[in-house]
Amino acid sequence: MNRISSVLTTLGLAATLIGMPSVVQAYPTTAITAPMGSVDAYNEGVYQAQQGNYSKAIANWSQAIAFNPQFPEAHYNRGLAHLMLGDASAAIADFDRTLEINPKDGDAYNNRGLAHQALGNESQAIADFTQALQINPQDAEAYQNRGFARLSLGDKAGAIRDARQASALFLAQGNPQEALRSVSSDTL
Numbered sequence: 001m002n003r004i005s006s007v008l009t010t011l012g013l014a015a016t017l018i019g020m021p022s023v024v025q026a027y028p029t030t031a032i033t034a035p036m037g038s039v040d041a042y043n044e045g046v047y048q049a050q051q052g053n054y055s056k057a058i059a060n061w062s063q064a065i066a067f068n069p070q071f072p073e074a075h076y077n078r079g080l081a082h083l084m085l086g087d088a089s090a091a092i093a094d095f096d097r098t099l100e101i102n103p104k105d106g107d108a109y110n111n112r113g114l115a116h117q118a119l120g121n122e123s124q125a126i127a128d129f130t131q132a133l134q135i136n137p138q139d140a141e142a143y144q145n146r147g148f149a150r151l152s153l154g155d156k157a158g159a160i161r162d163a164r165q166a167s168a169l170f171l172a173q174g175n176p177q178e179a180l181r182s183v184s185s186d187t188l
Contacts, residue, residue, distance in 0.1 A: 038067035042074050045081075054081040072101040076108055083111065088118040106135035110142045117149055125149045140169035144182045 045060030061078035064071055079094030095112035098105055113128030129146035132139055147162030163182045170179035 038064040038071055038074070041067060042071065042077075045074070045077060049077070049081060054084045057081045058085075070101055072098045072105065072108075075101070076105070076111075079108070079111060079115070083115055083118070086118075088115040091115040092119075104135055106132040106139060106142070109135065110139065110145060113142075113145055113149070117145070117152075122149045122152050126153075138169060140166045140173060140175070140178065140182070143169065144178070147182065 041060045041064035045057040045064065048054070048057035048060055058078050058081045061074045061081070064074040065078070068074075075094045075098040079091040079098065082088070082091035082094060092112055092115045095108045095115065098108040099112070102108070109128045109132035113125040113132065116122075116128060117125040126146055126149045129142045129149065132142040133146070136142070143162045143166035147159045147166060150156075150162060151159035166182035167179040170176070170182060
């Protein structure tokens with residue numbers, strides 16, 4: 001799959017998860033290079049996630065994976081849905097599989113870090129956020145997440161550095177609300 005299609009697919013599910021379903025409907029399904037049965041099941045999964053039916057979305061993405069086990073977007077989005085349902089261990093398994101297929105997926109590292117963090121594995125979370133930043137040094141969210149994980153481990157100086165970097169990147173990307181949220185951690 002080309003990078004644009006991958007990004008649009010990721011943005012589509014992320015938008016669904018934060019309540020912007022119109023973005024999900026806009027991504028180009030024809031760009032997904034997978035057997036038609038897997039594309040249909042994948043698209044139904046996106047629709048179900050858009051409706052807030054994460055369990056049904058997981059079932060659809062599982063079906064897409066059964067058709068095509070090398071479908072990284074289905075593994076990735078199923079991992080996000082598992083996170084939404086609070087099943088961090090299942091999310092980690094899906095992000096692991098995503099990364100086996102596409103080891104350069106910084107978003108998968110970032111979200112696997114969130115899943116590790118949810119399980120209290122702060123050190124592993126930091127390693128994942130750091131890997132995401134090696135892939136994309138402009139990933140403000142990964143800096144922000146790593147800063148919160150460092151703060152949880154008592155590394156206030158590291159947390160402040162990451163919070164400041166996240167804030168600067170969020171500002172440069174036109175997201176002042178997240179910029180403020182990032183720096184609020186260095187007042188703790």
